[in-house]
Amino acid sequence: MRPEPDRFVFATLLSYAAVALLSLLIGMQLPGNPGTAVLLAVLDCAVFVAWFRQWRRHERAVVDEAARKEQERGGQLQLESEKRFRTVFEHTALAMARNALSGEFIEVNDAWCGMFGYSREEALSQNLSWQRITHPDDLDPDSTPVKRLLADEIVDFRI
Numbered sequence: 001m002r003p004e005p006d007r008f009v010f011a012t013l014l015s016y017a018a019v020a021l022l023s024l025l026i027g028m029q030l031p032g033n034p035g036t037a038v039l040l041a042v043l044d045c046a047v048f049v050a051w052f053r054q055w056r057r058h059e060r061a062v063v064d065e066a067a068r069k070e071q072e073r074g075g076q077l078q079l080e081s082e083k084r085f086r087t088v089f090e091h092t093a094l095a096m097a098r099n100a101l102s103g104e105f106i107e108v109n110d111a112w113c114g115m116f117g118y119s120r121e122e123a124l125s126q127n128l129s130w131q132r133i134t135h136p137d138d139l140d141p142d143s144t145p146v147k148r149l150l151a152d153e154i155v156d157f158r159i
Contacts, residue, residue: 017048101150103129 089096095112097105108123116123116133131139145157 097130099130103131103146105129 089107089109092109093111095115096109097112098107100106105123105128108118108120110120113120113123118126118128122128145154148154149157
């Protein structure tokens with residue numbers, strides 16, 4: 001988002017335009033070389049253009065710095081959120097697991113290992129999935145909560 005010129009910029013533009021116009025009018029009134037007035041007006045406009053470009057660069061730098069700080073803050077918030085999740089995941093008394101869409105375990109906590117009798121290494125190295133550790137009578141292939149979750153019919157579920 002680019003900043004729009006504020007009142008100061010418009011006042012400066014107006015003053016430069018007035019000086020340029022005055023220089024032009026005075027030069028036309030002077031006997032002799034009327035080209036001097038035109039030269040003064042052109043120089044006044046060139047000074048304003050240079051100033052305005054510098055002002056725009058400064059404003060862009062301010063906006064870019066604000067965006068950089070916002071992005072940095074977003075990264076910090078993300079790290080804090082991940083740290084909170086990690087703390088809850090590791091220290092809760094509830095069995096928790098993170099699964100891939102295929103059902104394989106990506107990560108399990110100590111409570112899960114205690115409940116199911118696997119070490120973390122066993123759970124992850126044997127390509128265990130929730131389908132493999134669930135009793136066959138409890139698996140209904142047509143109405144699994146996972147399929148409903150993947151189809152956006154529900155937002156979460158618990159086993």
